[in-house]
Amino acid sequence: MTREPLTLVGNAKGGTISVLRLHEGELVPLLTNSVGAGCSTFAVDAARGLVYSATTAPTPAIITLTLDAATGELAEIARTDIPDALAYLTLSREGTLLLGASYHGGWGAVWPITEGTVGEATARVEYANLHCVITDPAGLHAYFVSLGAGLIAQYELDADGRLAPLSPSTVAAPEGSGPRHLILGGAGTDAYLVTEYSGEVIRYARDRSSGVLTAQEVLEVFDPTIGLKHSRFGADPRAEHLIWGADLHLARDERYLLASERSGSTVATVELDEGGVLGRVVALWSTEQQPRGFGVAPDGVAVVVAGEASGAVALGTVDPDGSVTPRQRVETGAGPNWVRFA
Template sequence: MNDATLVLVGNAKAGSISVLRLGEGSLDPLAEHEVGVGCGTFAIDHARGLVHTAVKEPEPAIVTLSFDAATGQLTETARRAIPDPLAYLVLTREGELLLGASYAGNWGASWPTPKGVPGEPVGRVEHRHLHCVVPDAAGRHAYWVALGDDLVAQTAITEDGGLEPLDPGTVSVEEGAGPRHLVLAANERSAYLVTEFTGEVIRFERDDATGVLTRAESVSIVDPGAGLSTSRLGADPMEEHLIWGADVHLAQFGSFLLATERTASTVATVSMEPEGLLGAVIGLTPTEAQPRGFAVAPDNRHVVVAGERSGGVALYELSDEGILTELDRRDTGSGANWVRFA
């Protein structure tokens, strides 16, 4: 593993971002920076050495920080007030455009960042409880996951960063599924969506020319021995012992898909078939308590999982057979729920 590979962890309740160095089988703490309660999402501009994070307190804002990769130090450079907290941030067009989804505000927006600082928003979408937004690599299309409306909104990104609906403008899932996070395959011919209330990963075929998604197959990522029931909006999954799907990523260069479920605290490993089709669940690995967010390292073999309830992160290595082996863990802060590599 390259000793320059760093891991950034958002600790939402603590209001901090932890920076760790990924060593040979270890996570080594480098720095800690307080940014504000609710810092549960951020996007890294690697070229400019910047991190854009969203906070809830003292007021909802997008906070831009410079990032020293040698020391892990973060320094605030700008702060833009926004109407509501954001659940998801992502950069596109080589860092020139920032996209964000607000679960609490029921909206998504785009902000030009020509000098690394978000300007006035130029695009907006509105759906209930938007939880995630993912652009394609070229910055032509963006996909907005609306948990409250059980759909994915699909938009074109205009030349100036505006947002226009595709035809059709949305693709639906089953009522009450609670779509949450989405990831595109490397070849962008498939998109994979994890649902919060039913604990499924759903594959969509993607038309590269139009950007339109079409529903395909699905697989359950819930531990069948955990005795979990389907959840619903407004329920307490821990109190009622309900399904609580969280995050999804591809690993081993598309050979496996990983997805987390928070009530049983597991990471499911799904084998992938040719052409990106979903195969079977081949492993359910116990992990950090309430694993909300995780990320796969640039080498596609190492995985860092954050536990909302444990307040820490665990490092795993994924074998060629799809087996996750824990190598290390570190406490980071209360409400650890977001992980990205730099």
């Protein structure tokens, strides 16, 4: 019997991670755990029952927590101090490597993991305002997204956590677009980027052998009816009514791509063809206020959106036509902004 997935929600302002069970199409709250201020990104090793969370107090650190799948309890077992707060964490190489990106520090790193303990960094890269880092499923290539420099830095990643730049070492995003989060399609031949300032999704073709990305089509994914304007570094999107792109994920066997925009509080559904090419926006879901982060469940149908300004998450289901049907709203804590499944 397949275990029902757990949904973990990071409530950054409250310093907590809420654990909910996705049971028969409904979110059932289990426990909200106090883990430390600034827990705005975490990575889940479901096979080992471990969670790696970034925190900011008393000093920036990565903490390792055990996850009790029955009760939702998280218990700290290790802590590794780091120079600056992290904006993104991801696991690779079957949970033996942890990669992180520091927005305010302007650096990214790779750390080895031994029995849940994060070791000394084996590699470090430096680009302005790094917002995301991912690897391909095999952990052979790593991609760091720099909002400040407007690019994706691409590397070969070895089993020991060392990085070697690819050729070319970077691939540009459109000038002034504000590249933010990146994901790969399951076949490994496509990468999708959401931009913060222009509210676009960009597809990059990926060479599976070399790992090199090449820019392809671009599509706007914000609400065109509410008069949002192009944003820029250092602007206040709320005060100036600016585009504020945030997160993206694939759904329904990669037939659709979902992307969130915070000023309009929407999640757009983009249709993909059989080759992964971007089609048109087929639906726009008005959801929780300021949807900074969200996640799509392992079934590819259930989607959980965190409203950074609402203190709650919304559960919806992606219908066959790409529209999202709202199902439930659950309050989780102050400043929810990160969603992952276990």
